[in-house]
Amino acid sequence: LDKLTIIGTGLIGGSVGARLRLAPARPTITGFDRDPHALRDALALGVIDLAAATAAESVAGAEAVLVATPVDHIGSVFESIAGALAAGAVVTDTGSAKAGVVAAGEAVLGPRFVGGHPMAGSERHGVGAAEPDLFEDAWWILTPTERTAPDAYRTAAALVASVGAKPIAVEPTAHDSLIARLSHLPQLVSSAVVQVAAADEPQESLLGLAAGGFRDVTRIAASDPDLWVSIIRANAKAVLEALDGLGSSLGRLRSAIDEGQWDDLRGFLAGARDARLELFAKAVYTGAPVALTLLIPDRPGVLAEVTREAGELGVNIEDLQIFHSTEGGRGRLELVVAGREAGERLLGRLEALGYHVEMGLPDR
Amino acid sequence: LDKLTIIGTGLIGGSVGARLRLAPARPTITGFDRDPHALRDALALGVIDLAAATAAESVAGAEAVLVATPVDHIGSVFESIAGALAAGAVVTDTGSAKAGVVAAGEAVLGPRFVGGHPMAGSERHGVGAAEPDLFEDAWWILTPTERTAPDAYRTAAALVASVGAKPIAVEPTAHDSLIARLSHLPQLVSSAVVQVAAADEPQESLLGLAAGGFRDVTRIAASDPDLWVSIIRANAKAVLEALDGLGSSLGRLRSAIDEGQWDDLRGFLAGARDARLELFAKAVYTGAPVALTLLIPDRPGVLAEVTREAGELGVNIEDLQIFHSTEGGRGRLELVVAGREAGERLLGRLEALGYHVEMGLPDR
Numbered sequence: 001l002d003k004l005t006i007i008g009t010g011l012i013g014g015s016v017g018a019r020l021r022l023a024p025a026r027p028t029i030t031g032f033d034r035d036p037h038a039l040r041d042a043l044a045l046g047v048i049d050l051a052a053a054t055a056a057e058s059v060a061g062a063e064a065v066l067v068a069t070p071v072d073h074i075g076s077v078f079e080s081i082a083g084a085l086a087a088g089a090v091v092t093d094t095g096s097a098k099a100g101v102v103a104a105g106e107a108v109l110g111p112r113f114v115g116g117h118p119m120a121g122s123e124r125h126g127v128g129a130a131e132p133d134l135f136e137d138a139w140w141i142l143t144p145t146e147r148t149a150p151d152a153y154r155t156a157a158a159l160v161a162s163v164g165a166k167p168i169a170v171e172p173t174a175h176d177s178l179i180a181r182l183s184h185l186p187q188l189v190s191s192a193v194v195q196v197a198a199a200d201e202p203q204e205s206l207l208g209l210a211a212g213g214f215r216d217v218t219r220i221a222a223s224d225p226d227l228w229v230s231i232i233r234a235n236a237k238a239v240l241e242a243l244d245g246l247g248s249s250l251g252r253l254r255s256a257i258d259e260g261q262w263d264d265l266r267g268f269l270a271g272a273r274d275a276r277l278e279l280f281a282k283a284v285y286t287g288a289p290v291a292l293t294l295l296i297p298d299r300p301g302v303l304a305e306v307t308r309e310a311g312e313l314g315v316n317i318e319d320l321q322i323f324h325s326t327e328g329g330r331g332r333l334e335l336v337v338a339g340r341e342a343g344e345r346l347l348g349r350l351e352a353l354g355y356h357v358e359m360g361l362p363d364r
Numbered sequence: 365l366d367k368l369t370i371i372g373t374g375l376i377g378g379s380v381g382a383r384l385r386l387a388p389a390r391p392t393i394t395g396f397d398r399d400p401h402a403l404r405d406a407l408a409l410g411v412i413d414l415a416a417a418t419a420a421e422s423v424a425g426a427e428a429v430l431v432a433t434p435v436d437h438i439g440s441v442f443e444s445i446a447g448a449l450a451a452g453a454v455v456t457d458t459g460s461a462k463a464g465v466v467a468a469g470e471a472v473l474g475p476r477f478v479g480g481h482p483m484a485g486s487e488r489h490g491v492g493a494a495e496p497d498l499f500e501d502a503w504w505i506l507t508p509t510e511r512t513a514p515d516a517y518r519t520a521a522a523l524v525a526s527v528g529a530k531p532i533a534v535e536p537t538a539h540d541s542l543i544a545r546l547s548h549l550p551q552l553v554s555s556a557v558v559q560v561a562a563a564d565e566p567q568e569s570l571l572g573l574a575a576g577g578f579r580d581v582t583r584i585a586a587s588d589p590d591l592w593v594s595i596i597r598a599n600a601k602a603v604l605e606a607l608d609g610l611g612s613s614l615g616r617l618r619s620a621i622d623e624g625q626w627d628d629l630r631g632f633l634a635g636a637r638d639a640r641l642e643l644f645a646k647a648v649y650t651g652a653p654v655a656l657t658l659l660i661p662d663r664p665g666v667l668a669e670v671t672r673e674a675g676e677l678g679v680n681i682e683d684l685q686i687f688h689s690t691e692g693g694r695g696r697l698e699l700v701v702a703g704r705e706a707g708e709r710l711l712g713r714l715e716a717l718g719y720h721v722e723m724g725l726p727d728r
Contacts, residue, residue: 272555
């Protein structure tokens with residue numbers, strides 16, 4: 001990658017630039033931000049090399065474009081840059097909700113677009129908080145669909161890997177439901193618990209008696225309200241479903257307590273404990289890279305299917321390449337994953353889907 | 365205080381004994397526990413001086429009696445000891461719900477009883493986990509009523525202070541409502557958020573993508589279900605009220621999102637943020653607060669190690685927060701202590717343990 005454009009030079013965009021600045025083969029980075037102060041700061045900090053006057057101007061000649069604006073501005077950025085992109089330029093984004101962004105991206109930009117969402121962040125904001133190691137070892141979800149061009153996925157995954165993150169493919173709607181439950185619901189609940197604690201409290205100072213559990217549960221309630229309104233708004237449908245799920249769950253708890261069904265309450269708490277303890281004990285695949293090679297019919301749906309299978313297994317695809325047969329019709333897809341165990345699990349899944357797969361060492 | 369009885373020689377009772385053992389004017393402590401193993405261990409560890417065969421026997425001649433059994437056994441302990449108490453003996457307890465315990469205590473024991481609840485604890489249980497500094501600088505709520513004898517309160521407050529805690533008086537029903545909202549509701553909500561996240565999840569491994577906010581909110585969901593059933597059960601009425609308050613709060617959120625009332629959502633989140641930021645701003649500092657920030661591996665032992673170092677130095681940690689920057693990687697621990705001298709002493713100890721520590725002004 002020789003020329004990259006970052007639109008939105010805040011915490012995320014700035015951290016990408018800060019990391020690439022340290023890379024041995026550093027791309028030239030052009031930045032744009034609708035806030036001229038943020039753009040000037042990004043230039044002064046050296047996380048971008050050039051500041052463009054408009055979004056359209058910023059993408060001229062770029063091989064890849066990262067849109068890292070607030071999620072509610074992403075669609076309009078796509079509109080602004082669509083006519084100015086170089087042939088073969090790939091566009092990806094960092095929005096926290098994906099179904100809407102991917103629909104807009106594919107409608108405006110076509111197969112060159114692949115959605116993304118880094119699973120890393122900070123309580124702080126703006127390019128001043130940017131850190132080169134923000135994404136180190138973090139997951140970075142990519143959301144390819146049957147429309148996505150394989151080369152677009154490959155470029156996006158390589159960009160993600162180049163800042164230290166692990167790309168993993170998830171279907172856009174599944175992403176939104178997952179993130180609603182893992183991020184947006186906890187945020188709303190944390191705020192609601194604070195509101196309940198603070199409501200009708202004559203002995204205000206007693207709230208300071210709260211012990212560690214309360215502190216943990218309500219820590220994220222101190223987050224930026226404006227940021228969260230735009231995040232929730234972009235994922236409203238999945239958030240409402242998650243809220244309804246929580247409502248049912250709390251309803252079960254309420255009945256158990258009201259009716260003195262203490263075994264039910266115990267079962268609920270024990271189930272949650274077991275799930276919480278297992279949650280972060282899931283296999284993290286590591287090891288020397290192995291390559292899976294499979295013959296594929298030359299149709300676009302294959303990429304989405306294969307990457308989604310990997311995502312469901314928690315296997316991140318470190319590299320991906322499609323070799324088209326000169327005779328046409330069929331091609332060869334090469335995936336690189338971390339470690340033999342991950343490779344064997346994915347191989348099993350793909351063979352069950354009817355693919356012929358071979359495992360070996362990567363070419364590089 | 366020359367003669368103290370501790371009934372229930374677990375974590376709380378054992379920690380009281382362990383602390384008093386170090387006191388210059390140490391009282392003679394008689395212990396009783398319905399679990400003979402727990403009682404034998406308490407004697408072996410030296411947190412009690414004498415082991416009694418029954419609860420009634422244990423209180424003979426005692427000036428003060430601390431009932432530190434599980435909350436659902438406290439009432440029957442009162443019945444057992446009522447006839448055996450010396451004239452002028454004071455009784456207090458450590459139950460997590462107070463209205464029921466206080467009513468029982470006053471009915472059975474009269475004005476000599478004052479309820480109590482230490483705002484300290486541990487994830488661990490039993491006398492083996494007892495620590496002399498468990499209550500150091502912690503709040504210890506006492507719940508005197510108009511029936512309580514002033515001398516009973518005075519004795520209980522002196523006992524509390526003698527183990528390093530700060531006594532504070534709260535009305536029993538207000539205590540129960542407060543603790544329902546500050547402790548019991550967060551516990552239930554944390555479990556419910558895990559249940560929602562884990563429900564109907566075909567892509568199981570993707571739950572591991574959860575970022576720091578989810579980890580914070582669900583940390584206490586890993587607590588002991590049996591312990592929590594008895595705690596919730598003893599405070600069922602106030603917990604149901606807190607659950608109803610949360611239901612209304614979440615209902616407001618749901619409507620705002622469903623109807624696209626984004627200003628309402630923003631107002632809700634902003635109110636919660638302000639309340640959360642004010643909540644722990646009540647501390648009384650003995651010096652200007654300084655912050656120590658250290659990078660830590662993401663494992664539970666670190667917190668205990670760091671706080672123990674602070675405790676051994678006599679440095680009171682005014683605030684403490686963990687920021688998880690990336691999944692499964694490293695985190696950042698921020699401690700706020702009172703005064704530069706305390707900060708420098710703790711910094712030296714932590715650096716000697718191999719931590720990289722920076723000292724500065726706290727964020728807030």
